[in-house]
Amino acid sequence: MSAQSQRSGSGDKRIYVTLAGLPLSFELHWPFHKSTSGADFWVLHADICLENSSGLHAPVAVNLSATVRELMPSLEPKDAEDPVINTLRKEVDRRQIEFVKSGKLVPVHFSSRHYDFKRNKWVFGKASDDDIRLLVARKVYWQTRLAGGPVRVGDPADALYVEASVTHMLEIARSLASEELMTLEGEWASANAALMAQAEKFEADMRIAVAELEKKHAFERG
Structure with missing residues:
Protein backbone atom coordinates (compact mmCIF):
# COMPACT_ATOMS: atom_id res chain seq x y z
CA MET A 1 0.00 0.00 0.00
CA SER A 2 1.43 3.36 -0.95
CA ALA A 3 1.17 6.27 1.43
CA GLN A 4 0.66 9.93 0.61
CA SER A 5 -0.80 11.83 3.55
CA GLN A 6 -2.02 15.40 3.39
CA ARG A 7 -0.11 16.89 6.27
CA SER A 8 2.10 19.17 4.13
CA GLY A 9 -0.47 20.67 1.79
CA SER A 10 -4.13 20.81 0.97
CA GLY A 11 -3.84 18.48 -2.02
CA ASP A 12 -3.04 14.78 -2.23
CA GLY A 21 16.15 23.37 -4.40
CA LEU A 22 14.83 20.14 -5.93
CA PRO A 23 11.08 19.57 -5.41
CA LEU A 24 10.42 15.91 -4.62
CA SER A 25 7.48 13.72 -3.76
CA PHE A 26 7.67 10.24 -2.26
CA GLU A 27 5.58 7.13 -2.76
CA LEU A 28 6.33 4.82 0.15
CA HIS A 29 4.96 1.31 -0.25
CA TRP A 30 4.26 0.24 3.32
CA PRO A 31 4.89 -1.94 5.21
CA PHE A 32 8.54 -2.80 5.71
CA HIS A 33 9.10 -6.49 5.11
CA LYS A 34 11.88 -8.81 6.21
CA SER A 35 14.53 -9.36 3.57
CA THR A 36 14.02 -12.58 1.63
CA SER A 37 17.75 -12.84 0.86
CA GLY A 38 18.57 -14.15 4.31
CA ALA A 39 20.30 -10.92 5.35
CA ASP A 40 19.34 -9.33 8.65
CA PHE A 41 17.50 -6.24 7.42
CA TRP A 42 14.03 -4.99 6.53
CA VAL A 43 13.03 -3.53 3.17
CA LEU A 44 10.62 -0.78 2.11
CA HIS A 45 10.11 -0.11 -1.59
CA ALA A 46 9.68 3.52 -2.57
CA ASP A 47 9.63 5.81 -5.57
CA ILE A 48 11.12 9.30 -5.45
CA CYS A 49 9.58 11.59 -8.06
CA LEU A 50 11.43 14.65 -9.29
CA GLU A 51 8.57 17.08 -9.63
CA ASN A 52 8.37 19.67 -12.41
CA SER A 53 10.28 17.27 -14.69
CA SER A 54 9.33 15.10 -17.64
CA GLY A 55 8.48 12.06 -15.54
CA LEU A 56 11.90 11.57 -13.94
CA HIS A 57 11.93 9.37 -10.86
CA ALA A 58 14.09 6.99 -8.83
CA PRO A 59 12.73 3.62 -7.67
CA VAL A 60 14.54 2.61 -4.49
CA ALA A 61 14.62 -0.17 -1.92
CA VAL A 62 15.18 1.25 1.56
CA ASN A 63 17.22 -1.32 3.49
CA LEU A 64 16.80 -0.83 7.22
CA SER A 65 19.57 -2.34 9.30
CA ALA A 66 19.07 -4.44 12.43
CA THR A 67 20.73 -1.68 14.49
CA VAL A 68 18.20 0.90 13.34
CA ARG A 69 15.35 -1.57 13.83
CA GLU A 70 16.27 -1.73 17.51
CA LEU A 71 16.16 2.09 17.72
CA MET A 72 12.72 2.43 16.16
CA PRO A 73 9.60 2.37 18.35
CA SER A 74 7.94 0.58 15.42
CA LEU A 75 8.19 0.25 11.64
CA GLU A 76 4.78 1.84 11.17
CA PRO A 77 4.52 5.10 9.17
CA LYS A 78 3.90 7.18 12.32
CA ASP A 79 7.39 6.29 13.58
CA ALA A 80 9.33 5.54 10.40
CA GLU A 81 8.05 7.92 7.72
CA ASP A 82 9.98 11.09 8.65
CA PRO A 83 13.42 9.45 9.06
CA VAL A 84 12.90 7.39 5.88
CA ILE A 85 11.97 10.47 3.84
CA ASN A 86 14.91 12.44 5.21
CA THR A 87 17.34 9.57 4.61
CA LEU A 88 16.23 9.57 0.97
CA ARG A 89 16.31 13.36 0.78
CA LYS A 90 19.89 13.35 2.10
CA GLU A 91 20.88 10.76 -0.53
CA VAL A 92 19.58 13.19 -3.15
CA ASP A 93 21.54 16.01 -1.44
CA ARG A 94 24.67 13.84 -1.72
CA ARG A 95 23.88 13.18 -5.41
CA GLN A 96 23.80 9.45 -4.77
CA ILE A 97 20.44 8.99 -6.50
CA GLU A 98 19.91 9.35 -10.23
CA PHE A 99 16.52 10.32 -11.65
CA VAL A 100 15.56 8.52 -14.85
CA LYS A 101 12.42 7.87 -16.88
CA SER A 102 12.72 4.14 -16.25
CA GLY A 103 15.29 2.41 -14.14
CA LYS A 104 16.16 -0.48 -11.88
CA LEU A 105 15.44 -0.54 -8.18
CA VAL A 106 18.38 1.06 -6.35
CA PRO A 107 19.20 -0.02 -2.78
CA VAL A 108 19.49 2.77 -0.20
CA HIS A 109 20.87 1.97 3.24
CA PHE A 110 18.77 3.22 6.13
CA SER A 111 21.49 2.82 8.72
CA SER A 112 22.58 4.41 11.99
CA ARG A 113 24.74 6.91 10.08
CA HIS A 114 22.07 9.54 10.67
CA TYR A 115 21.51 8.65 14.32
CA ASP A 116 23.27 10.43 17.18
CA ALA A 137 10.11 29.81 0.68
CA ARG A 138 10.82 27.10 -1.90
CA LYS A 139 8.48 24.64 -0.20
CA VAL A 140 5.59 27.09 -0.18
CA TYR A 141 6.28 28.04 -3.80
CA TRP A 142 6.55 24.47 -5.12
CA GLN A 143 3.65 23.04 -3.09
CA THR A 144 1.43 25.90 -4.28
CA ARG A 145 2.65 25.65 -7.86
CA LEU A 146 2.35 21.86 -8.16
CA ALA A 147 -0.46 20.87 -5.82
CA GLY A 148 -2.06 23.96 -4.34
CA GLY A 149 -2.08 25.44 -0.87
CA PRO A 150 -2.22 26.15 1.94
CA VAL A 151 1.12 24.60 2.87
CA ARG A 152 2.15 23.26 6.26
CA VAL A 153 5.39 25.04 7.17
CA GLY A 154 5.48 23.46 10.62
CA ASP A 155 6.00 19.95 9.25
CA PRO A 156 8.10 17.88 11.72
CA ALA A 157 9.77 16.10 8.77
CA ASP A 158 11.23 19.39 7.55
CA ALA A 159 12.27 20.37 11.07
CA LEU A 160 14.06 17.02 11.41
CA TYR A 161 15.73 17.47 8.01
CA VAL A 162 17.35 20.80 8.97
CA GLU A 163 17.83 19.96 12.68
CA ALA A 164 15.56 22.71 13.94
CA SER A 165 12.45 22.82 16.08
CA VAL A 166 9.01 23.28 14.57
CA THR A 167 8.81 26.48 16.63
CA HIS A 168 11.94 27.83 14.93
CA MET A 169 10.61 26.87 11.49
CA LEU A 170 7.48 28.87 12.26
CA GLU A 171 9.53 31.86 13.46
CA ILE A 172 11.30 31.91 10.10
CA ALA A 173 7.98 31.54 8.28
CA ARG A 174 6.66 34.53 10.24
CA SER A 175 9.63 36.60 9.06
CA LEU A 176 8.72 35.71 5.46
CA ALA A 177 5.11 36.62 6.18
CA SER A 178 6.24 39.99 7.56
CA GLU A 179 7.76 40.66 4.12
CA GLU A 180 4.36 39.86 2.58
CA LEU A 181 5.71 36.81 0.74
CA MET A 182 3.12 34.57 2.37
CA THR A 183 0.16 34.69 4.71
CA LEU A 184 0.49 32.55 7.82
CA GLU A 185 -2.34 31.00 9.80
CA GLY A 186 -1.03 28.76 12.56
CA GLU A 187 1.31 26.22 10.94
CA TRP A 188 -0.13 26.80 7.48
CA ALA A 189 1.05 29.29 4.86
CA SER A 190 -0.57 30.61 1.72
CA ALA A 191 1.72 31.98 -0.97
CA ASN A 192 1.29 35.64 -1.84
CA ALA A 193 1.80 37.09 -5.31
CA ALA A 194 5.24 38.40 -4.30
CA LEU A 195 6.46 34.85 -3.63
CA MET A 196 4.97 33.36 -6.79
CA ALA A 197 6.61 36.20 -8.74
CA GLN A 198 9.97 34.61 -7.84
CA ALA A 199 9.16 31.61 -10.06
CA GLU A 200 12.11 32.24 -12.37
CA LYS A 201 14.55 32.15 -9.44
CA PHE A 202 13.14 28.96 -7.89
CA LEU A 213 23.18 15.83 -10.41
CA GLU A 214 23.21 14.68 -14.03
CA LYS A 215 26.82 15.78 -14.49
CA LYS A 216 27.91 13.70 -11.50
CA HIS A 217 26.19 10.54 -12.73
CA ALA A 218 27.38 11.05 -16.32
CA PHE A 219 30.96 11.27 -15.01
CA GLU A 220 30.52 8.05 -13.02
CA ARG A 221 29.22 6.24 -16.10
CA GLY A 222 32.31 7.41 -17.98
Missing part, protein backbone atom coordinates in the same frame (compact mmCIF):
# COMPACT_ATOMS: atom_id res chain seq x y z
CA LYS A 13 0.57 15.45 -3.16
CA ARG A 14 3.13 16.44 -0.56
CA ILE A 15 6.17 18.31 -1.84
CA TYR A 16 9.50 18.08 -0.05
CA VAL A 17 12.33 20.36 -1.14
CA THR A 18 16.05 19.58 -0.89
CA LEU A 19 18.56 22.16 0.30
CA ALA A 20 19.69 22.47 -3.33
CA PHE A 117 23.52 7.86 19.97
CA LYS A 118 24.81 10.42 22.48
CA ARG A 119 21.77 12.65 22.03
CA ASN A 120 19.42 9.79 21.17
CA LYS A 121 18.00 11.51 18.09
CA TRP A 122 18.06 11.51 14.30
CA VAL A 123 20.50 14.01 12.82
CA PHE A 124 20.50 14.89 9.13
CA GLY A 125 22.73 17.97 9.30
CA LYS A 126 22.09 21.37 10.85
CA ALA A 127 21.10 24.06 8.35
CA SER A 128 21.68 27.77 8.80
CA ASP A 129 18.75 30.14 9.25
CA ASP A 130 19.38 31.44 5.73
CA ASP A 131 19.13 27.90 4.36
CA ILE A 132 15.96 27.23 6.37
CA ARG A 133 14.44 30.49 5.15
CA LEU A 134 15.13 29.51 1.54
CA LEU A 135 13.81 25.99 2.14
CA VAL A 136 10.53 27.34 3.56
CA GLU A 203 12.98 27.17 -11.24
CA ALA A 204 16.51 28.29 -12.14
CA ASP A 205 17.71 26.87 -8.80
CA MET A 206 16.07 23.58 -9.72
CA ARG A 207 17.65 23.51 -13.20
CA ILE A 208 21.11 24.11 -11.72
CA ALA A 209 20.65 21.35 -9.13
CA VAL A 210 19.41 18.89 -11.78
CA ALA A 211 22.34 19.74 -14.07
CA GLU A 212 24.84 19.14 -11.27
Whole structure:
Protein backbone atom coordinates (compact mmCIF):
# COMPACT_ATOMS: atom_id res chain seq x y z
CA MET A 1 0.00 0.00 0.00
CA SER A 2 1.43 3.36 -0.95
CA ALA A 3 1.17 6.27 1.43
CA GLN A 4 0.66 9.93 0.61
CA SER A 5 -0.80 11.83 3.55
CA GLN A 6 -2.02 15.40 3.39
CA ARG A 7 -0.11 16.89 6.27
CA SER A 8 2.10 19.17 4.13
CA GLY A 9 -0.47 20.67 1.79
CA SER A 10 -4.13 20.81 0.97
CA GLY A 11 -3.84 18.48 -2.02
CA ASP A 12 -3.04 14.78 -2.23
CA LYS A 13 0.57 15.45 -3.16
CA ARG A 14 3.13 16.44 -0.56
CA ILE A 15 6.17 18.31 -1.84
CA TYR A 16 9.50 18.08 -0.05
CA VAL A 17 12.33 20.36 -1.14
CA THR A 18 16.05 19.58 -0.89
CA LEU A 19 18.56 22.16 0.30
CA ALA A 20 19.69 22.47 -3.33
CA GLY A 21 16.15 23.37 -4.40
CA LEU A 22 14.83 20.14 -5.93
CA PRO A 23 11.08 19.57 -5.41
CA LEU A 24 10.42 15.91 -4.62
CA SER A 25 7.48 13.72 -3.76
CA PHE A 26 7.67 10.24 -2.26
CA GLU A 27 5.58 7.13 -2.76
CA LEU A 28 6.33 4.82 0.15
CA HIS A 29 4.96 1.31 -0.25
CA TRP A 30 4.26 0.24 3.32
CA PRO A 31 4.89 -1.94 5.21
CA PHE A 32 8.54 -2.80 5.71
CA HIS A 33 9.10 -6.49 5.11
CA LYS A 34 11.88 -8.81 6.21
CA SER A 35 14.53 -9.36 3.57
CA THR A 36 14.02 -12.58 1.63
CA SER A 37 17.75 -12.84 0.86
CA GLY A 38 18.57 -14.15 4.31
CA ALA A 39 20.30 -10.92 5.35
CA ASP A 40 19.34 -9.33 8.65
CA PHE A 41 17.50 -6.24 7.42
CA TRP A 42 14.03 -4.99 6.53
CA VAL A 43 13.03 -3.53 3.17
CA LEU A 44 10.62 -0.78 2.11
CA HIS A 45 10.11 -0.11 -1.59
CA ALA A 46 9.68 3.52 -2.57
CA ASP A 47 9.63 5.81 -5.57
CA ILE A 48 11.12 9.30 -5.45
CA CYS A 49 9.58 11.59 -8.06
CA LEU A 50 11.43 14.65 -9.29
CA GLU A 51 8.57 17.08 -9.63
CA ASN A 52 8.37 19.67 -12.41
CA SER A 53 10.28 17.27 -14.69
CA SER A 54 9.33 15.10 -17.64
CA GLY A 55 8.48 12.06 -15.54
CA LEU A 56 11.90 11.57 -13.94
CA HIS A 57 11.93 9.37 -10.86
CA ALA A 58 14.09 6.99 -8.83
CA PRO A 59 12.73 3.62 -7.67
CA VAL A 60 14.54 2.61 -4.49
CA ALA A 61 14.62 -0.17 -1.92
CA VAL A 62 15.18 1.25 1.56
CA ASN A 63 17.22 -1.32 3.49
CA LEU A 64 16.80 -0.83 7.22
CA SER A 65 19.57 -2.34 9.30
CA ALA A 66 19.07 -4.44 12.43
CA THR A 67 20.73 -1.68 14.49
CA VAL A 68 18.20 0.90 13.34
CA ARG A 69 15.35 -1.57 13.83
CA GLU A 70 16.27 -1.73 17.51
CA LEU A 71 16.16 2.09 17.72
CA MET A 72 12.72 2.43 16.16
CA PRO A 73 9.60 2.37 18.35
CA SER A 74 7.94 0.58 15.42
CA LEU A 75 8.19 0.25 11.64
CA GLU A 76 4.78 1.84 11.17
CA PRO A 77 4.52 5.10 9.17
CA LYS A 78 3.90 7.18 12.32
CA ASP A 79 7.39 6.29 13.58
CA ALA A 80 9.33 5.54 10.40
CA GLU A 81 8.05 7.92 7.72
CA ASP A 82 9.98 11.09 8.65
CA PRO A 83 13.42 9.45 9.06
CA VAL A 84 12.90 7.39 5.88
CA ILE A 85 11.97 10.47 3.84
CA ASN A 86 14.91 12.44 5.21
CA THR A 87 17.34 9.57 4.61
CA LEU A 88 16.23 9.57 0.97
CA ARG A 89 16.31 13.36 0.78
CA LYS A 90 19.89 13.35 2.10
CA GLU A 91 20.88 10.76 -0.53
CA VAL A 92 19.58 13.19 -3.15
CA ASP A 93 21.54 16.01 -1.44
CA ARG A 94 24.67 13.84 -1.72
CA ARG A 95 23.88 13.18 -5.41
CA GLN A 96 23.80 9.45 -4.77
CA ILE A 97 20.44 8.99 -6.50
CA GLU A 98 19.91 9.35 -10.23
CA PHE A 99 16.52 10.32 -11.65
CA VAL A 100 15.56 8.52 -14.85
CA LYS A 101 12.42 7.87 -16.88
CA SER A 102 12.72 4.14 -16.25
CA GLY A 103 15.29 2.41 -14.14
CA LYS A 104 16.16 -0.48 -11.88
CA LEU A 105 15.44 -0.54 -8.18
CA VAL A 106 18.38 1.06 -6.35
CA PRO A 107 19.20 -0.02 -2.78
CA VAL A 108 19.49 2.77 -0.20
CA HIS A 109 20.87 1.97 3.24
CA PHE A 110 18.77 3.22 6.13
CA SER A 111 21.49 2.82 8.72
CA SER A 112 22.58 4.41 11.99
CA ARG A 113 24.74 6.91 10.08
CA HIS A 114 22.07 9.54 10.67
CA TYR A 115 21.51 8.65 14.32
CA ASP A 116 23.27 10.43 17.18
CA PHE A 117 23.52 7.86 19.97
CA LYS A 118 24.81 10.42 22.48
CA ARG A 119 21.77 12.65 22.03
CA ASN A 120 19.42 9.79 21.17
CA LYS A 121 18.00 11.51 18.09
CA TRP A 122 18.06 11.51 14.30
CA VAL A 123 20.50 14.01 12.82
CA PHE A 124 20.50 14.89 9.13
CA GLY A 125 22.73 17.97 9.30
CA LYS A 126 22.09 21.37 10.85
CA ALA A 127 21.10 24.06 8.35
CA SER A 128 21.68 27.77 8.80
CA ASP A 129 18.75 30.14 9.25
CA ASP A 130 19.38 31.44 5.73
CA ASP A 131 19.13 27.90 4.36
CA ILE A 132 15.96 27.23 6.37
CA ARG A 133 14.44 30.49 5.15
CA LEU A 134 15.13 29.51 1.54
CA LEU A 135 13.81 25.99 2.14
CA VAL A 136 10.53 27.34 3.56
CA ALA A 137 10.11 29.81 0.68
CA ARG A 138 10.82 27.10 -1.90
CA LYS A 139 8.48 24.64 -0.20
CA VAL A 140 5.59 27.09 -0.18
CA TYR A 141 6.28 28.04 -3.80
CA TRP A 142 6.55 24.47 -5.12
CA GLN A 143 3.65 23.04 -3.09
CA THR A 144 1.43 25.90 -4.28
CA ARG A 145 2.65 25.65 -7.86
CA LEU A 146 2.35 21.86 -8.16
CA ALA A 147 -0.46 20.87 -5.82
CA GLY A 148 -2.06 23.96 -4.34
CA GLY A 149 -2.08 25.44 -0.87
CA PRO A 150 -2.22 26.15 1.94
CA VAL A 151 1.12 24.60 2.87
CA ARG A 152 2.15 23.26 6.26
CA VAL A 153 5.39 25.04 7.17
CA GLY A 154 5.48 23.46 10.62
CA ASP A 155 6.00 19.95 9.25
CA PRO A 156 8.10 17.88 11.72
CA ALA A 157 9.77 16.10 8.77
CA ASP A 158 11.23 19.39 7.55
CA ALA A 159 12.27 20.37 11.07
CA LEU A 160 14.06 17.02 11.41
CA TYR A 161 15.73 17.47 8.01
CA VAL A 162 17.35 20.80 8.97
CA GLU A 163 17.83 19.96 12.68
CA ALA A 164 15.56 22.71 13.94
CA SER A 165 12.45 22.82 16.08
CA VAL A 166 9.01 23.28 14.57
CA THR A 167 8.81 26.48 16.63
CA HIS A 168 11.94 27.83 14.93
CA MET A 169 10.61 26.87 11.49
CA LEU A 170 7.48 28.87 12.26
CA GLU A 171 9.53 31.86 13.46
CA ILE A 172 11.30 31.91 10.10
CA ALA A 173 7.98 31.54 8.28
CA ARG A 174 6.66 34.53 10.24
CA SER A 175 9.63 36.60 9.06
CA LEU A 176 8.72 35.71 5.46
CA ALA A 177 5.11 36.62 6.18
CA SER A 178 6.24 39.99 7.56
CA GLU A 179 7.76 40.66 4.12
CA GLU A 180 4.36 39.86 2.58
CA LEU A 181 5.71 36.81 0.74
CA MET A 182 3.12 34.57 2.37
CA THR A 183 0.16 34.69 4.71
CA LEU A 184 0.49 32.55 7.82
CA GLU A 185 -2.34 31.00 9.80
CA GLY A 186 -1.03 28.76 12.56
CA GLU A 187 1.31 26.22 10.94
CA TRP A 188 -0.13 26.80 7.48
CA ALA A 189 1.05 29.29 4.86
CA SER A 190 -0.57 30.61 1.72
CA ALA A 191 1.72 31.98 -0.97
CA ASN A 192 1.29 35.64 -1.84
CA ALA A 193 1.80 37.09 -5.31
CA ALA A 194 5.24 38.40 -4.30
CA LEU A 195 6.46 34.85 -3.63
CA MET A 196 4.97 33.36 -6.79
CA ALA A 197 6.61 36.20 -8.74
CA GLN A 198 9.97 34.61 -7.84
CA ALA A 199 9.16 31.61 -10.06
CA GLU A 200 12.11 32.24 -12.37
CA LYS A 201 14.55 32.15 -9.44
CA PHE A 202 13.14 28.96 -7.89
CA GLU A 203 12.98 27.17 -11.24
CA ALA A 204 16.51 28.29 -12.14
CA ASP A 205 17.71 26.87 -8.80
CA MET A 206 16.07 23.58 -9.72
CA ARG A 207 17.65 23.51 -13.20
CA ILE A 208 21.11 24.11 -11.72
CA ALA A 209 20.65 21.35 -9.13
CA VAL A 210 19.41 18.89 -11.78
CA ALA A 211 22.34 19.74 -14.07
CA GLU A 212 24.84 19.14 -11.27
CA LEU A 213 23.18 15.83 -10.41
CA GLU A 214 23.21 14.68 -14.03
CA LYS A 215 26.82 15.78 -14.49
CA LYS A 216 27.91 13.70 -11.50
CA HIS A 217 26.19 10.54 -12.73
CA ALA A 218 27.38 11.05 -16.32
CA PHE A 219 30.96 11.27 -15.01
CA GLU A 220 30.52 8.05 -13.02
CA ARG A 221 29.22 6.24 -16.10
CA GLY A 222 32.31 7.41 -17.98
